[in-house]
Amino acid sequence: MSKVFALVDCNNFYVSCEKIFYPSLEGKPVVVLSNNDGCVIARSDEAKAVGIKMGIPVFEISDIIVKAKAHVFSTNYALYGDISQRVMNTLFELAPDIEIYSIDEAFLDLSGIAESELELFGKKVKETVRKWTGVPVSIGIAPTKTLAKVANHLAKSDMQFDGVLDFMKTGSDKLLKTVPVEEIWGVGDKYAQFFNRSKIITAYDLKHADENRIKEHLGVMGQRLVLELRGTICYPMNQSPENKKEICTSRSFGHPISSYDELEQAATTYVSKVAQKLRRQKTLAGSILIFLMTNKYASGPQYVNYTIVKFPVPTNSPSELIHFSAIALKKLYRNGYKYKKTGAIVSELIPDTGQQTALWPETENIKNEKLLEVIDKINKRAGLEKVKFAIQGTEESWKMRQDNLSPRYTTQWSDILVVDVERGNDLNFE
Numbered sequence: 001m002s003k004v005f006a007l008v009d010c011n012n013f014y015v016s017c018e019k020i021f022y023p024s025l026e027g028k029p030v031v032v033l034s035n036n037d038g039c040v041i042a043r044s045d046e047a048k049a050v051g052i053k054m055g056i057p058v059f060e061i062s063d064i065i066v067k068a069k070a071h072v073f074s075t076n077y078a079l080y081g082d083i084s085q086r087v088m089n090t091l092f093e094l095a096p097d098i099e100i101y102s103i104d105e106a107f108l109d110l111s112g113i114a115e116s117e118l119e120l121f122g123k124k125v126k127e128t129v130r131k132w133t134g135v136p137v138s139i140g141i142a143p144t145k146t147l148a149k150v151a152n153h154l155a156k157s158d159m160q161f162d163g164v165l166d167f168m169k170t171g172s173d174k175l176l177k178t179v180p181v182e183e184i185w186g187v188g189d190k191y192a193q194f195f196n197r198s199k200i201i202t203a204y205d206l207k208h209a210d211e212n213r214i215k216e217h218l219g220v221m222g223q224r225l226v227l228e229l230r231g232t233i234c235y236p237m238n239q240s241p242e243n244k245k246e247i248c249t250s251r252s253f254g255h256p257i258s259s260y261d262e263l264e265q266a267a268t269t270y271v272s273k274v275a276q277k278l279r280r281q282k283t284l285a286g287s288i289l290i291f292l293m294t295n296k297y298a299s300g301p302q303y304v305n306y307t308i309v310k311f312p313v314p315t316n317s318p319s320e321l322i323h324f325s326a327i328a329l330k331k332l333y334r335n336g337y338k339y340k341k342t343g344a345i346v347s348e349l350i351p352d353t354g355q356q357t358a359l360w361p362e363t364e365n366i367k368n369e370k371l372l373e374v375i376d377k378i379n380k381r382a383g384l385e386k387v388k389f390a391i392q393g394t395e396e397s398w399k400m401r402q403d404n405l406s407p408r409y410t411t412q413w414s415d416i417l418v419v420d421v422e423r424g425n426d427l428n429f430e
Contacts, residue, residue: 003233004115004141004168006108006122007148008091008129010084011136011156011163013104014042017083018073020134021409021417029070033058036252036401037074054143074402080152086133094125099237107145109237115168124163145235146228149185150176150203176204176229186225191218203229242280249273250343254401257294260333263292263342265393266328271325271344272388275318278346279376284314286348288321290328295340303337314350317368321346324388 010016019025026182029050032042039057040047050068052061058072058216065072084103091098097109113121122139129137147167154175167175181187181195201208206214207229217221224234249270256290257263267290278285291306309324325344338398346382375387407415 002111003143003236004110004113004118005143005145005148005237006095006110006118006125006139007101007152008106008108008125008137008139008142008143009152010045010087010104011138012042013084013135014073014080015044015047016135017080017326018406019044019075021406022071025071029068030073031058031065031070032073032075033404034075036254037403040389042074072158072404074385074405076406076408078408078411079406083133086410087129087135087137090129090132091125094128097237107148107237109246110141118168119164119166122166123162131422136163138163140165140167142172144228144233145247146185146225147172147231150183150229152178153179153183172202173207176207177202179203181206184225184229186221191222191225194218204284245349246345246347247274247277247285247349248343248345249277250291250341251400252341253339253398254336255398256340257398258336258338260330260335261393262398263333263339264391265291265396266398267325267329267344268389269392269396270332270342271321272318272392274344274346275316276376276379277323278316278349279352279372282352283349284316284352285321286311286314286345287326287343287346287351288328289347290325290332290351291328291345292332292339292342292343294337298338298340303338303339305332305334307331314348316352317372318389319368321390326391344375344426 008084015030015076018030018032025044027046028044029047029052030044031040031047033039034041037058039055040052040061041317043052043054045286047068047070050070052064052068052070058065058144064070080103087104088098088100088106091106095108095110096112099107099109099262101107108125110118110121118141122141125135125141131423138152138156140153140155140418142148142151150172151165151167155163158165179202181202182192182201184206187195195201195206198209201258206226209226211226213222214226228234233318250272251266257266271288271290274285274288287308287310289306289308291304292298293304294302296302305326309328311320311324315321321344329342348390379388409415410419
């Protein structure tokens with residue numbers, strides 16, 4: 001039985017998450033902004049239609065926003081992460097094998113479904129995800145992941161397919177001629193420049209290109225692009241993706257800060273988040289990099305620096321990570337600068353089962369492990385950072401700017417929607 005892949009991709013995901021709780025936004029221009037409300041990172045179709053481009057600084061389109069009466073939201077990480085999990089849980093209910101590719105994309109293995117039923121199954125997935133989560137999706141079905149990506153792109157951009165395109169049914173050659181080579185999964189600027197020089201303009205051109213010449217210039221990754229477009233599987237399903245080899249947490253501040261105390265609060269808070277990610281993927285870090293920088297676009301003195309601390313023993317303990325990061329930050333800090341950003345990167349990661357321990361574990365280490373388990377449980381139930389270390393502070397005046405942040409409807413009890421039903425009146429959401 002031949003393999004069949006489906007790529008399920010949420011449409012304008014961040015915007016779709018906001019629309020779930022604001023039905024009145026349907027048909028209106030909506031944008032979501034990056035950290036500190038800087039640039040546009042998600043747009044509704046209506047926002048695209050009025051000329052709002054991806055990545056553009058929001059101050060450059062203030063006139064368009066006012067004229068089009070566009071609705072603007074700050075990035076709501078808690079909301080988007082939870083809705084993503086709900087979408088993925090729905091897909092697990094519908095498909096036997098699933099590979100989560102990103103926060104808004106997943107590959108499904110549909111090999112056990114008859115080819116005559118694939119399009120119908122795709123429509124069922126589309127309708128079910130929308131009904132259960134409120135998120136619209138597009139689905140591309142094909143014999144390889146790369147072709148499934150192309151089919152998904154067409155299903156999303158061409159109204160005639162109504163969100164579902166099955167290459168197993170329609171064939172791909174005719175449609176591949178309409179897809180620019182730059183739209184193919186895995187084609188970046190370097191590849192695109194080579195293809196354009198070689199008169200390879202469309203996905204169809206690449207499919208029928210000389211694979212050996214492609215390999216000679218772009219290596220095996222380039223060759224795989226050609227083979228996947230021809231229907232040869234180079235990227236099988238991966239239900240158990242490898243853990244990250246590095247973990248980074250950093251943010252730009254809501255306003256420049258100069259005091260060491262504020263920098264320490266920010267840096268140790270980010271390090272605490274890194275520790276949470278390490279424990280979540282059950283790994284230990286061997287070293288940590290702490291960096292500090294001013295705003296390169298602002299006037300005034302500039303400063304960028306970093307330092308790396310090697311741990312005596314690999315760890316995922318927030319207390320240990322915070323201890324070493326504070327030492328590193330003291331070495332980096334220079335008075336007289338207005339700092340814009342700091343962050344932490346842990347590396348040399350190993351599984352938490354691979355640490356060499358003493359024959360008789362120290363009582364203190366056992367107590368610390370139990371303490372971390374309790375803290376994680378409390379924060380999971382009550383919200384992140386409800387329990388934290390004193391060095392992280394309580395004011396957080398340095399937090400990034402989020403002037404248009406929507407409530408955390410699904411992850412915070414205080415933000416949950418209140419339904420007021422009085423004597424048969426319409427539902428009112430507060």
